[in-house]
Structures are given as structure tokens and as C-alpha cells.
Amino acid sequence: MNNKTLLVALSAFLIVGCASVPMESSQKTSDAKKFQPPADGKSGLYVYRYGSFGGALKKDVWVDGKCLGETAPNVFFFQEVSANQEHKISTESEFSPNDLLLKTESGKNYFIQQYIKFGVAVGGAGLKLVDEVEGQKQISGLGLASQGHCSQ
Template identity: 65%
Template sequence: MLKKLIIVALASSLFTGCASVPMESEAVSAKAKLFSPPSDGNAGLYIYRSSGLGTALKKDIWVDGKCLGETAPNMFFYEEVKGNTEHKISTESEFSPNDLLLNTESGNNYFIKQYMKPGVFVGGAGLEKVDEKEGKADVSELEMAKKGVCSK
């Protein structure tokens, strides 16, 4: 019985606490939250993670196979990609990456929410496209993370 309690306590600790990643300055974050149109021929991606389940976990994000960085609660990334193209946004999960395919149009911004979900050993992560109104409201409450190295 004691072993089971220890295992449950260790597993629970993975979903408590708070992970952190390097953050951009307030000025850079504020500029991104103006939601300006992307540069000519490009689309903008706001990839974000709110608080909730799995606050102690950091999860990698890739765009078209390129590492964007690790996520933590209450942060976002902004990345411009070629418009009028399909892009693959991937997140690290428990056993294999979870992918979201997104067809973009030049001049538009897109909002992708990363969410944590329970796993067998550690929490997993998923991605979902959200509408502009919800995405802007969510990102407005978050701070921008520095792009960096993924854990894998």
C-alpha cells in the first residue's frame, strides 16, 4: 500500500509546481500582442499555452520540423510562416509527437492552443486551432517566450 501511495504522489507531482522558460522583454511581448498582420506573403502563428493541468511540465513545439522552443504555462510564441501553404505544428507528447496540419492564407494570423492531458507515465500534450476572438483574448493575458532549444 505504501508503494502505491508513493507512486501516486510522484505521478501527482508531475502535474503540480510550475515550469518556466526564458521570456522575451515586456516590450517585445506587447508588440506581438498588437496582432499586426504578418509581413507580405506570410501568415502569423500564435502558439500558446494557458494554465491548467500539467503546470510542472514543459513540452516542445515544432513548426514544419523546426524547433520553436519549450512551452510552460501562461506563455506564447509568435512565428511567421509562408502563407498559402500547409504547415505542420507538432508538440511533444508522452510516446510520440502530436501534429496539427494547418492551411494558411497570406496576411492572416492563426491561433493554436497547446493543452496538457493525462498520460500513462507523464502528461501528454495536444494542439487545437482556436478562432481569432478566443485566441486574441487568451494571448492578451499571456507573456511571450523566447524561441530556443527543444529538449529533444
Template identity: 65%
Template sequence: MGETARGVFFYKEVEGNQNHTVSTESEFSPNHLKIEAQSGKNYFIQQYIKPGIFVGGADLKLVDDTQGKKAITEYSLASAGQCSKATIQL
């Protein structure tokens, strides 16, 4: 959908009664969260920094409606756009 930043959120409607995967990339690897979306239900996914040995990395988790609705009242809607691809050098 686009690159994230602190204090922003994305909104995306998806087909109900299907499996969907939300992904984010971090310094060392991509992270995926699989959701079986039910029709008519909202899902709130939080990206956060998980601790690492030398540096933290991005991860995703599903949060409840109360926490998700509170967060979007405090954040700005992000614009969808291009994501940069991580490159791995050997």
C-alpha cells in the first residue's frame, strides 16, 4: 500500500470471507500476518518495532476494535504509494 511512518494509518477494503495476508519488511526479513476476513467486520493491524540483538525490526499484530478505533482518531490517513524494495547484498 505504501511506506509507513509514525502517526499514520492506511485504510483498505478487502473481500470478505477470504484469507488475506498483510506484509511489512524490516531490516532483516519480511513479516506477514494472515487474516481470515469476515464480511462486515473491521480489522485493525498495528505495525510495531520488535526488539532484535543489534537493532529492532518491524512486525505486525492484530489489535482489538477499541484500540484500533482510538489509534485512528489520533493518526492521519496515509497516501497509498510505492514501497521501496529491500536489497540483500552477499
């Protein structure tokens, strides 16, 4: 197989394959999608992966160095964190983690989208903060993944 054919095959696999991760119950998913304000002194983090691009790839996500979980297409996580602090949300990429630093406020929810991007050997991942309206809209069609399942 020549290099061009191999590259096309790998690209197709990254785009249309389907990875799966452990999921939470429909009740927990429904509760998380109510987007309630977090408890006093806390902030809510919604970390999600929207769409099917890179479907064969699973990517770890960490919050402040602790495993949040492993993403697949169309899943999200919800976690409350201490408010009024800076938090580091990280995702694995091709060569090193990509980090997003976020200063949180008490009683507020934050929406962080993980996105897949092309890499040299395998796809990488990045993170971006999105506004509440966009985050809620995208999460409304996603499933809640179980926390604490990271590959590394």
C-alpha cells in the first residue's frame, strides 16, 4: 500500500469510526441537562465533545490534574469545582496535553468544548470555552459519560 492510500484510509478511519465510553443512567443525564446553578461556593463545569469527527478516537480529560474521564463523540461530563479559583482543564493531544485555564465564579456554570484536530500520526484534541447558550444547545443532544475512566 502506498503512502497516499494509507493516509486516505487513516483519515477515513479517524472521521467515521465509532468509539464508545462508559455512560451514566438516563436519569443522571436528564438531571445534568437541567443546567441548575451549582451549590454555594461551587462552579459547574460541563466538558463535552460534540459531533462525529474523529469518531474512532477517545481522548482523556483532566480537571486540576485529576481524571475526569475519556471522551468519545457526543458525550459530556458535569462536575462541580471550588469557585473563585483558577482551574486547569486538560486534554490529551498528539504530542502533549492541551490546557485551558479558567477562573470560575460561584454559582456559575461553564461550558468547555473538546474538539478533535488532525495530527501527524493520530488526531489531537483541543479545548475551548463556549458561551452558555451554545453549550446548553449542544449538550442537549449528548449523553452523560461516566467519570474516572482515563486511559493513562
